[in-house]
Amino acid sequence: MGRKSNRAKEKKARRQEERAAMDAVCAKVDAANKLDDPLAAFPVFKKYDRNGLNLQIECKRVSTLNPLSVEWAYELTRANMQTLYEQSEWGWKEREKREEMKDERAWYLLARDSDSAPVAFSHFRFDVECGEEVLYCYEVQLESRVRRKGLGKFLIQILQLIANSTQMKKVMLTVFKHNHGAYQFFREALQFEIDDTSPSMSGCCGDDCSYEILSRRTKHGEASAGHTHGGGHCGGCCH
Numbered sequence: 186m187g188r189k190s191n192r193a194k195e196k197k198a199r200r201q202e203e204r205a206a207m208d209a210v211c212a213k214v215d216a217a218n219k220l221d222d223p224l225a226a227f228p229v230f231k232k233y234d235r236n237g238l239n240l241q242i243e244c245k246r247v248s249t250l251n252p253l254s255v256e257w258a259y260e261l262t263r264a265n266m267q268t269l270y271e272q273s274e275w276g277w278k279e280r281e282k283r284e285e286m287k288d289e290r291a292w293y294l295l296a297r298d299s300d301s302a303p304v305a306f307s308h309f310r311f312d313v314e315c316g317e318e319v320l321y322c323y324e325v326q327l328e329s330r331v332r333r334k335g336l337g338k339f340l341i342q343i344l345q346l347i348a349n350s351t352q353m354k355k356v357m358l359t360v361f362k363h364n365h366g367a368y369q370f371f372r373e374a375l376q377f378e379i380d381d382t383s384p385s386m387s388g389c390c391g392d393d394c395s396y397e398i399l400s401r402r403t404k405h406g407e408a409s410a411g412h413t414h415g416g417g418h419c420g421g422c423c424h
Contacts, residue, residue, distance in 0.1 A: 206316070207316065210313055210316065210317065210318045211313065213318045213351065213352050213353070214311045214312060214313060214318050216351070217311040217318075217351040217353070218290070218311050220351070222244055222245070223244050223292070223347045223350065223351065224242070224243070224244040224343070224347070226350065227343075227346060227350075230242060230343050230346065231243070233296060233336060233339055235334075235335060236334035236335055236336075237334065238298075238331060238334055238336065239298070239299055240296045240297060240298060240304065240305075240331075240336070241296070241297050241301075242294060242295070242296050242297075242340075242343065243294070243295050243297070244292065244293070244294050244295075244343075244347070245292070245293055245295070246289075246291070246292055246293075247286070247287060247288070247289065247291040247292070247293060248289060250293060250295075254293075254295065254303055255286060255287060255293075257303055258286060258293065258303070258306050258308065258324075258326070259282065259283055259286055261306070261326045261328065262282065262286070262324055262326050263277075263279075263282070265326050266326075269361050269363065269364050272361075272363055272395070273361055273363075273395040273396065274394070274395055275395075285323065286308055286323075286324075288310075290310045290311075290312070291308055291309075291310060291323075292308070292309050292310060292311075293306055293307070293308055293309075294306060294307040294309070294340055294343060294344070296331070296336060296340070304327070304328045304330070304331045305325075305326065305327040305328065305331055305336055305337070305340065306324070306325075306326055307322060307324060307325045307326075307340045307341075307343075307344060308322075308323040308324040309321060309322045309323060309344055310323065311351065311353065314357060314382065315381075315382055317354040317355065317406075318352070318353050318354055319348075319353050319354055319355050319356070319357050319400075320344055320347060320348035320351070320353045320355075320356050320357070321356075321357045321358065322341070322344055322356060322357065322358040323358075325337055325340055325341065325358075337370070338370075338374060338375065341356075341371075341375055344356050345401065345403065348403045349403045349404055349405060352403075352405045353403055353405065353406070354402065354403060354405060354406035354409065355400045355401060355402045355403055355406045356377075356400065356401050356403070357380060357398060357399070357400045358371065358377070358398070358399055358400075359396050359397070359398050359399075360396060360397055360399055361395055361396050362394075362395055362396060362397060363395060368397070371399050372399070375401065376401060377399040377400060377401045378399065378400060378401065379397055379398070379399060380397075380398040380399060380400040382398050383397045383398035383399070384396070384397070384398075385397060
């Protein structure tokens with residue numbers, strides 16, 4: 186009985202440890218989501234003045250954005266991505282995409298020109314993936330007139346900065362394999378790696394999937410690599 190009792194105690198202790206670890210992860214995500222402006226401490230990143238561009242950068246929750254800005258972001262996403270979606274197993278689903286972009290958890294980086302007109306954006310969220318606190322980038326979209334001027338890279342660097350400052354473990358995103366320019370941009374220019382949760386790595390679907398999940402660890406994530414607690418769920422937030 187003693188040996189069996191010890192095993193039960195050890196199992197209970199492990200469950201309690203995993204629960205405590207998950208609570209700590211969720212606390213970090215909740216704290217990040219309570220910020221008024223994740224960029225407030227980094228005013229130098231609120232301006233992009235190079236390569237002929239003079240832009241102001243703002244970071245806001247979707248609930249505080251002008252609905253016209255959200256509609257502009259949707260239309261830009263549709264113009265840039267609809268064909269790529271239609272070439273994938275997902276297809277383009279307007280209602281689902283609109284709901285995703287208006288979800289209460291959505292944050293937006295917006296770049297505006299001198300007339301305050303939006304020209305580029307990133308939609309991201311603070312979330313939990315497989316037991317780790319992450320910043321998940323849903324979209325990075327630029328109008329054609331501001332492309333190839335370093336702005337896209339700058340926006341991703343801001344996401345990395347925000348992820349570091351909020352103690353997220355990594356920045357994650359999904360990219361279509363057939364979107365060759367974007368795939369090369371993230372893998373080579375920004376040094377993102379194929380994440381362990383990507384279909385090609387996890388054994389789920391593999392080559393049959395039209396997308397990869399990419400990630401890049403933050404300084405906080407690098408320091409704690411190898412210490413991820415089991416029992417965390419993949420794809421889900423703390424509610």
